[in-house]
Amino acid sequence: MGAASRLKDAGLAALVGAALAFPLIGFHTSDTSVGFTTRFPWVAIAAAAVFVGRLLLGLVPPRFRLHQFGRRTTAIPHGKLVKLAAGALIVFAVLLPVLPIGSRESIDLATLALIYVILGWGLNVVVGLAGLLDLGYVAFYAVGAYSFALAVQWFGLSFWEMLPLSGMTAAMAGILLGIPVLRLRGDYLAIVTLGFGEMVRIVLNNWTAVTGGPNGIGDIPRPSVFGMPIAAGTPAGVTTFNHFFGIDYDPIQRLIWLYYVALAVALAINWFSLRVRRLPVGRAWEALREDEIACRALGLNPTMIKLSAFATGAMTGGFAGVLFAARAGFISPESFNFQESATVLSIVVLGGMGSQLGVALAAVILATLPEFGREFAQYRMLLFGAAMVAIMIWRPRGIFTVRAPSVRLDET
Amino acid sequence: MGYFLQQLVNGLTLGAIYALIAIGYTMVYGIVGMINFAHGEIFMIGAFISLISFVVLGVLGVTWIPLALLLVLLIAMALTAVYGWAVERIAYRPLRGSFRLAPLISAIGMSIFLQNYVLLVQGAHEKTLPPVINGGFELMQQGGFAVSISWLQLIIVGVTLFLMVVFTAVIQLTPLGRAQRATEQDMTMAALLGIDVNRTISLTFVIGAALAAVAGTMVTLQYGVIDFFIGFLAGIKAFTAAVLGGIGSLPGAVLGGFLIGMIESFWSGYFPSEYKDVAVYAVLILVLMFRPTGLLGRAEIEKV
Numbered sequence: 001m002g003a004a005s006r007l008k009d010a011g012l013a014a015l016v017g018a019a020l021a022f023p024l025i026g027f028h029t030s031d032t033s034v035g036f037t038t039r040f041p042w043v044a045i046a047a048a049a050v051f052v053g054r055l056l057l058g059l060v061p062p063r064f065r066l067h068q069f070g071r072r073t074t075a076i077p078h079g080k081l082v083k084l085a086a087g088a089l090i091v092f093a094v095l096l097p098v099l100p101i102g103s104r105e106s107i108d109l110a111t112l113a114l115i116y117v118i119l120g121w122g123l124n125v126v127v128g129l130a131g132l133l134d135l136g137y138v139a140f141y142a143v144g145a146y147s148f149a150l151a152v153q154w155f156g157l158s159f160w161e162m163l164p165l166s167g168m169t170a171a172m173a174g175i176l177l178g179i180p181v182l183r184l185r186g187d188y189l190a191i192v193t194l195g196f197g198e199m200v201r202i203v204l205n206n207w208t209a210v211t212g213g214p215n216g217i218g219d220i221p222r223p224s225v226f227g228m229p230i231a232a233g234t235p236a237g238v239t240t241f242n243h244f245f246g247i248d249y250d251p252i253q254r255l256i257w258l259y260y261v262a263l264a265v266a267l268a269i270n271w272f273s274l275r276v277r278r279l280p281v282g283r284a285w286e287a288l289r290e291d292e293i294a295c296r297a298l299g300l301n302p303t304m305i306k307l308s309a310f311a312t313g314a315m316t317g318g319f320a321g322v323l324f325a326a327r328a329g330f331i332s333p334e335s336f337n338f339q340e341s342a343t344v345l346s347i348v349v350l351g352g353m354g355s356q357l358g359v360a361l362a363a364v365i366l367a368t369l370p371e372f373g374r375e376f377a378q379y380r381m382l383l384f385g386a387a388m389v390a391i392m393i394w395r396p397r398g399i400f401t402v403r404a405p406s407v408r409l410d411e412t
Numbered sequence: 413m414g415y416f417l418q419q420l421v422n423g424l425t426l427g428a429i430y431a432l433i434a435i436g437y438t439m440v441y442g443i444v445g446m447i448n449f450a451h452g453e454i455f456m457i458g459a460f461i462s463l464i465s466f467v468v469l470g471v472l473g474v475t476w477i478p479l480a481l482l483l484v485l486l487i488a489m490a491l492t493a494v495y496g497w498a499v500e501r502i503a504y505r506p507l508r509g510s511f512r513l514a515p516l517i518s519a520i521g522m523s524i525f526l527q528n529y530v531l532l533v534q535g536a537h538e539k540t541l542p543p544v545i546n547g548g549f550e551l552m553q554q555g556g557f558a559v560s561i562s563w564l565q566l567i568i569v570g571v572t573l574f575l576m577v578v579f580t581a582v583i584q585l586t587p588l589g590r591a592q593r594a595t596e597q598d599m600t601m602a603a604l605l606g607i608d609v610n611r612t613i614s615l616t617f618v619i620g621a622a623l624a625a626v627a628g629t630m631v632t633l634q635y636g637v638i639d640f641f642i643g644f645l646a647g648i649k650a651f652t653a654a655v656l657g658g659i660g661s662l663p664g665a666v667l668g669g670f671l672i673g674m675i676e677s678f679w680s681g682y683f684p685s686e687y688k689d690v691a692v693y694a695v696l697i698l699v700l701m702f703r704p705t706g707l708l709g710r711a712e713i714e715k716v
Binding site for chain 2: 393
């Protein structure tokens with residue numbers, strides 16, 4: 001392309017930029033009375049920025065353009081490298097509370113990151129392994145959190161009793177939703193799961209007698225250490241953790257304990273996911289993702305396979321919900337909106353669908369990124385959205401790796 | 413009976429708005445096979461542009477309502493169409509031919525971006541517009557309950573039906589429509605036969621965005637209150653409408669839009685209105701269970 005045509009191209013882009021900026025940036029209507037102010041210099045700045053950006057983009061050699069990277073086939077890191085990275089990550093996670101950076105805030109944030117890791121791995125089974133697009137995953141997260149909170153409120157059950165029970169409740173919810181809708185394919189399934197997620201949120205928000213409505217449920221207990229609560233003083237009839245071990249009470253102990261519980265749950269789920277892939281059911285998930293018709297021809301029952309994937313994913317979401325409720329001590333329907341589902345889905349896709357390590361790294365990045373952007377909170381979500389688009393264009397298959405089928409016939 | 417009729421009138425108005433948005437979803441899905449998640453945001457931007465145009469025109473002295481309405485519609489359609497075009501060019505075109513989920517994630521990102529962009533440049537407060545078109549007439553009086561139709565409601569339904577006829581004609585009769593239908597059937601073959609596929613797809617987005625802008629204008633006029641978050645719910649409901657009618661089918665989107673509007677309005681009229689969205693989704697799930705391709709959709713034959 002010659003310089004003249006490049007300038008013309010950039011000029012056209014600037015014109016489009018001006019047209020985009022003109023109505024929304026150029027004018028600002030008053031919130032209280034009829035009237036408006038103009039900000040035309042900003043329109044000019046926006047158009048100029050587009051002009052320069054387009055011109056610079058044109059100067060980049062084609063092979064370094066963003067979307068050209070995605071076209072390259074990247075070798076999937078195998079064996080040693082992945083094991084090494086995963087090992088380093090686990091060691092770091094275990095040591096975090098004793099490292100110098102292990103402050104109150106960072107441990108709390110790390111717990112949140114682990115909850116997202118668990119959510120990501122759970123949805124990974126559904127989307128990454130079985131290839132079912134679920135846009136309402138947050139529903140199972142909510143079922144887990146609310147079943148825990150309600151069981152505490154009504155029956156006085158504890159964290160440890162409710163962790164498996166909430167997982168099972170969420171799995172049941174997954175099966176109940178799955179039976180009618182799993183006959184649907186692709187995008188229809190996506191919209192129905194989205195509808196289900198919204199339905200759960202609306203019911204939680206309005207069924208005030210049971211869920212407390214928008215006010216949510218508070219006073220959710222933190223997990224005890226083998227039946228001994230972490231608490232100050234010596235309550236009658238209860239042996240506290242601090243009394244038993246003779247350690248002075250410090251609020252940070254609760255955070256650290258919850259962090260380790262979340263880490264243990266996450267590692268257990270990781271172990272389960274890696275193992276289940278080698279079982280017939282896990283193989284069937286991947287086979288279904290690759291080709292449903294071939295599966296049927298081989299006598300596999302797609303509905304049962306999808307249902308098991310859905311239930312497994314839902315159960316994992318339920319575990320994450322319990323941990324979330326225990327971390328916050330308070331839950332309300334606001335925490336379970338569509339944005340959450342979108343975030344978890346982005347984690348799975350950005351991490352490279354099917355890859356355990358990729359999903360974990362993406363979850364950590366997405367969960368901690370907003371915290372670092374606190375200073376420019378206004379632009380945080382704006383940049384988050386733009387980053388999602390840019391990463392998809394850069395690497396449509398996810399930042400890290402793509403998980404190939406666990407078994408395949410090599411061409412020889 | 414009177415109450416029933418009133419809900420019917422309200423439902424038709426709401427349905428017309430959903431139908432306009434649903435057309436954008438269904439056309440894009442038909443031609444590139446992706447859920448354009450940012451379409452709800454395009455509708456929201458259309459609503460903002462129309463509100464700003466109303467205010468600016470009012471201050472400039474254009475007070476004759478038919479002229480103001482026409483100008484606002486044209487401005488909103490034109491400028492929102494630029495947004496539709498830009499979204500496709502930036503976020504979707506580089507991903508064409510990529511794997512199935514990539515455009516969807518990109519669209520979700522675009523939707524978050526646009527929402528926060530409007531939040532940033534126009535503020536988080538609700539924007540209000542004083543009623544522009546007042547009055548109406550009474551359809552009937554029954555037992556002290558008056559069934560009334562406002563002029564605005566007539567305009568909304570009228571404009572919607574008019575635009576639907578125009579765009580159905582465009583798709584059935586013009587070269588652009590032929591190119592669109594050809595691209596929908598087989599993108600590669602269409603390109604081989606000399607159809608500019610990129611241009612056709614861009615135009616599809618432009619048309620969808622323009623119709624969403626009309627819907628945005630109607631919402632601004634009818635309810636008078638908009639904020640940066642209205643696109644999400646309207647988008648989901650319109651997409652539900654498109655799926656209900658059979659995605660990819662234009663008459664289906666219109667039918668679905670009117671049905672969703674009606675369900676919402678009747679549910680609010682007779683049952684607790686907090687659950688009206690639940691009713692919409694429940695109907696969607698039931699329809700998809702028993703007629704998975706929607707009401708007017710063609711069954712997809714899958715080839716191995």
